[in-house]
Amino acid sequence: MSAVRQLTSKLLRGLLRHSSLSSNEWAIAMLRELDFVESDGAAIFWAIGCLAAIFKFSVRQSCFRLGDSGRRKDLMNGIVRRALGALSGVAIAGVLAICAFGLLQLSFRFSPSFAERTPWLPWLTLIAMPIAAFILAAVALSRNRRSIAVGILLLAIPLGTHFAMHLATHASD
Amino acid sequence: VKLRVSRQTLQVLNAFLEDPPEWKHGYGISQTTGLKSGTLYPILMRLAERKLLETSWDASEIGKPPRHLYRLTAAGLQFAREGSRSRPTGRVSGAALGGMKS
Numbered sequence: 001m002s003a004v005r006q007l008t009s010k011l012l013r014g015l016l017r018h019s020s021l022s023s024n025e026w027a028i029a030m031l032r033e034l035d036f037v038e039s040d041g042a043a044i045f046w047a048i049g050c051l052a053a054i055f056k057f058s059v060r061q062s063c064f065r066l067g068d069s070g071r072r073k074d075l076m077n078g079i080v081r082r083a084l085g086a087l088s089g090v091a092i093a094g095v096l097a098i099c100a101f102g103l104l105q106l107s108f109r110f111s112p113s114f115a116e117r118t119p120w121l122p123w124l125t126l127i128a129m130p131i132a133a134f135i136l137a138a139v140a141l142s143r144n145r146r147s148i149a150v151g152i153l154l155l156a157i158p159l160g161t162h163f164a165m166h167l168a169t170h171a172s173d
Numbered sequence: 174v175k176l177r178v179s180r181q182t183l184q185v186l187n188a189f190l191e192d193p194p195e196w197k198h199g200y201g202i203s204q205t206t207g208l209k210s211g212t213l214y215p216i217l218m219r220l221a222e223r224k225l226l227e228t229s230w231d232a233s234e235i236g237k238p239p240r241h242l243y244r245l246t247a248a249g250l251q252f253a254r255e256g257s258r259s260r261p262t263g264r265v266s267g268a269a270l271g272g273m274k275s
Binding site: 025026028029030032033035036037045046048049050051052053056057 | 198199200203209210211212213214215217218228237238239240241
């Protein structure tokens with residue numbers, strides 16, 4: 001079994017542990033089928049689909065259990081609160097990233113020779129410092145404001161990856 | 174009672190209609206219908222919930238973990254046949270379900 005398939009299988013097993021009891025049989029069924037998917041690429045898509053299926057099933061079960069409208073309203077309020085928290089986390093991380101980028105651009109504009117003397121500065125200001133700030137903020141907020149922490153990480157991970165790839169591909173320029 | 178049946182559900186039902194008594198695997202149905210697992214399994218779960226589909230575990234292959242198998246029940250077979258007849262609209266009479274509502 002390839003490393004990709006092993007990882008996919010482990011992720012699905014992790015889901016199995018957290019899925020509700022009624023969907024467990026189905027989660028096991030999907031996991032078993034993973035062994036019969038031919039290619040690794042198809043196995044990943046199969047696993048992603050399984051995650052979506054279990055998620056849909058769990059949400060439907062939860063809505064079914066929350067039969068009365070009062071509890072359903074509470075659930076919806078909770079979802080809205082969490083979504084707003086995540087959005088504010090994304091916004092906070094976005095503002096911080098824009099500030100870091102702006103500061104770097106300003107420093108280069110006012111002192112062009114500064115860029116030549118400090119080739120490591122973009123790495124520091126665009127990757128190291130924001131990522132450190134994002135991680136610290138996410139850890140600090142993870143207990144009391146988990147949704148905001150998730151929002152920060154939601155933006156921080158693709159942003160950090162993008163900056164790292166951009167700097168790596170333009171390093172030779 | 175009229176039940177709304179999606180195009181994908183009809184595809185799944187038609188896959189079972191090809192050889193009704195035969196037990197089928199999830200991946201096999203996915204290959205036959207072209208449906209992804211995220212679409213296929215919720216359909217299978219709903220059909221099983223409504224007793225249109227019976228499930229079983231296939232432990233015949235020694236040394237391999239058992240696979241989940243699916244087959245239409247008598248009610249499921251009637252429902253599928255009605256579904257494939259009224260295919261353009263995807264509307265199926267609930268009589269096949271014994272009055273069950275979606």
